[in-house]
C-alpha cells in the first residue's frame with residue numbers, strides 16, 4: 001500500500017505548484033506517484049455543480065454551507081474506489097485538497113473554529129459514513145491570506161478560465177480559513193500535519209525524502 005499525502009492551503013497558496021515540484025522530487029527518489037486534485041472539475045457532476053454555484057449559478061445553492069459541503073463530499077465519495085486502487089498500485093498518492101478543505105472552508109464560512117460542529121460533521125460524513133481513506137500525512141502550505149490573494153489575483157489576470165470565484169473573492173473568509181487550517185494542523189486533525197512556509201522557498205527534495213519515511217496508508 002502507498003501513502004496518501006494531501007496538500008492543503010488557501011486559494012492561491014501555491015498548492016498546484018508545490019504538487020508539481022513534489023512529484024518531480026518524489027520520482028527522483030525512485031517513488032511511483034499518482035496525483036489527483038479536488039474538486040474533480042470536468043470529471044464529476046458534483047464538482048461541476050460546485051464550480052457553477054461558485055460562479056453565481058443555481059440560485060441560492062452557494063449560500064448553503066452544508067449543501068456545498070455535501071457536494072464536495074459526494075465528489076470525493078465517487079473517487080474513493082479509485083483512490084484505494086491507486087494506493088495499491090503507487091508508492092504515493094498525492095492529493096491537491098481533500099477532506100480538510102471541506103472542514104476548513106465550511107467552518108470559516110460559519111465563523112466556527114476547528115472545535116466547531118461543522119468540522120465534526122465533515123469527519124462523520126466523509127470518513128465514518130462514506131469511508132474515505134484517512135491521509136497518512138497532510139501538508140499545510142501556509143501563506144498570509146494577503147499573499148495568497150495576490151497570487152490568486154495574478155493567476156486570474158494571466159490564465160484563462162481562472163476568474164476569481166465567490167470564495168476567492170472573499171478576503172475575510174480566506175483570513176478566517178487560514179486560522180481554521182492552523183487549528184486543524186495543531187490538533188493533528190485526521191492525521192499528522194507538516195506545516196510548510198509557502199512564502200519562502202520550499203526544499204522539495206528534503207520534503208520528498210521525509211514523506212517517503214511516512215508509514216504507508
Ligand SMILES: Nc1ncnc2c1ncn2[C@@H]1O[C@H](COP(=O)(O)OP(=O)(O)O)[C@@H](O)[C@H]1O
Nearest residue numbers: 010011012013014015016017018151152154155
Ligand atoms: N512560491 C511561489 N512564489 C511565487 N508565485 C507562486 C509560488 N507558488 C505559486 N505561485 C503562483 O501563484 C499562483 C497560484 O499558485 P497555484 O499553485 O495555482 O495555487 P493554488 O493551487 O494553491 O491555488 C500561480 O500563478 C503560481 O504561478
Ligand SMILES: Cc1cn([C@H]2C[C@H](O)[C@@H](COP(=O)(O)OP(=O)(O)O)O2)c(=O)[nH]c1=O
Nearest residue numbers: 011038039072097098101102105106167168
Ligand atoms: C475540495 C474542497 C474545496 N473547497 C473550496 C476551496 C476553494 O475555495 C474552492 C474551489 O477549490 P479549488 O481547488 O481552489 O478550485 P479552483 O481550481 O477553482 O481554484 O472550493 C471546499 O470548500 N471544500 C472542499 O472539499
